């Protein structure tokens with residue numbers, strides 16, 4: 227096992243959602259594990275500076291001042307970039323990249339990565355998602371199917387704590403759920419309308435990584451029940467939602483096998499031509515800019531999809547002049563994402579004798595219903611949709627003087643508002659790619675050049691989503707239906723995937739069915755970079771399951787002496 231201070235059994239690059247799982251799995255198995263994280267340390271509870279602040283305690287009442295928005299146009303477009311969580315976002319100016327085409331790259335560089343900021347939606351992918359490329363021939367076939375991952379979904383769900391209902395839908399397999407939170411009466415009304423009219427469409431509770439009934443395993447992590455404060459992006463002192471900071475990283479720390487190094491920018495992976503394997507990583511200290519090398523038998527790359535591409539493209543050697551493991555030439559290509567462009571909203575005049583009591587950290591969800599059992603539209607694959615309903619106060623800021631004051635003080639409630647947003651699957655294409663720019667950043671890393679765009683398939687999907695949602699809203703009797711295509715740049719969905727895709731054929735893919743590099747067997751990629759296609763469901767639960775599965779495989783191979 228590990229012998230000197232720079233040598234470990236395993237190195238994990240990145241401490242976010244997927245890196246946290248790698249750390250937990252390896253340390254639990256007794257392997258000395260080094261987690262390298264380019265950002266600062268964020269300790270659970272201690273480093274959540276805003277978590278107990280009241281709205282009036284924020285200098286700008288929660289908003290980001292105009293000059294800071296102007297300096298950070300990309301992150302300012304993200305709905306979660308507000309005063310209470312701004313410190314967990316990467317500022318545009320501090321970490322530049324090159325947009326060959328507009329791409330909103332939203333990042334969180336710290337221990338925990340984006341797991342502190344995510345919306346915690348955790349839908350399993352279905353057999354249709356893993357079969358998609360094989361069915362229509364776009365992107366390569368997945369080397370695994372749903373059944374390969376099902377036990378690992380269960381494994382990570384039990385530990386993370388996922389709430390949901392068993393809905394019995396083949397498009398969205400059930401998992402190991404804690405009790406679901408409630409839908410509103412209008413969600414339930416819409417659910418009934420949709421169920422009556424369409425056999426294949428369902429409105430369900432969105433499964434999410436919130437503890438609704440703590441099990442022993444959650445208490446052992448020091449986590450407690452979600453209090454429904456809905457200010458999760460600040461970091462939750464109860465550990466009510468899953469984050470690396472509250473869950474996997476402290477769990478790994480407790481084993482005594484974890485070395486966590488914040489402020490360690492991984493520059494590249496070292497490949498040894500003589501040994502025909504990767505031997506370690508080159509790291510630049512984020513503050514002093516000095517370089518150090520760390521060594522290990524196995525390297526897990528979990529820097530989040532596009533940064534993982536960047537590190538591999540930057541890892542050049544005599545054997546791999548175009549990036550580590552890149553015999554196929556596909557590294558950096560077939561980047562895909564989710565299409566969140568369209569939104570439909572309306573007013574609901576019924577249910578005026580009901581109100582909402584309290585808050586919910588999730589909302590209703592409409593699983594994919596297009597092109598599931600057969601190709602029925604002019605576009606490939608499909609979309610899921612979020613659905614939200616709420617009732618607000620009728621007070622306005624209209625009028626002057628006494629009328630103004632009276633309007634502000636009004637206690638009445640207005641009608642219910644409903645809204646939905648699409649979550650479309652985009653097709654990975656060779657032309658959607660990232661590469662290295664000639665300019666470098668202050669850590670001697672080339673800037674990432676991103677060339678990713680929508681295509682005709684996405685346009686058709688937006689149109690169909692709007693038509694179908696309008697039809698469903700009309701059926702429910704909703705009024706003032708309003709559809710909007712934001713035409714936002716790719717990236718704002720924050721579900722970027724691909725570039726280091728899995729596949730059976732080393733000529734067309736980078737990783738085998740265990741997330742192991744075809745051409746460099748001791749390097750594994752289990753974050754979004756490994757995804758062969760994108761599904762319509764949120765991806766992070768799948769990264770967790772793939773990571774735990776790959777770590778188990780590595781441990782077995784190590785025991786057999788194969789790695």
Ligand SMILES: Cc1cc2nc3c(=O)[nH]c(=O)nc-3n(C[C@H](O)[C@H](O)[C@H](O)COP(=O)(O)OP(=O)(O)OC[C@H]3O[C@@H](n4cnc5c(N)ncnc54)[C@H](O)[C@@H]3O)c2cc1C
Nearest residue numbers: 240242243244264335339340345346347492530753764766
């Ligand atoms: C507002 C928001 C809402 C979201 N909602 C959802 C949702 O509801 N459901 C869902 O499934 N997903 C959601 N996501 C996406 C989710 O957060 C990501 O899919 C997930 O965090 C990816 O995990 P990861 O391990 O790949 O990357 P991350 O969690 O981003 O972690 C990567 C880590 O690697 C580090 N790193 C990068 N480069 C280097 C380097 N060179 N050297 C060392 N360290 C490095 C980073 O600092 C970071 O800490 C959301 C994201 C945001 C921001």
Ligand code: SF4
Nearest residue numbers: 452453455456462466
């Ligand atoms: S909603 Fe739950 S998880 Fe989110 S901050 Fe509140 S208690 Fe924590």
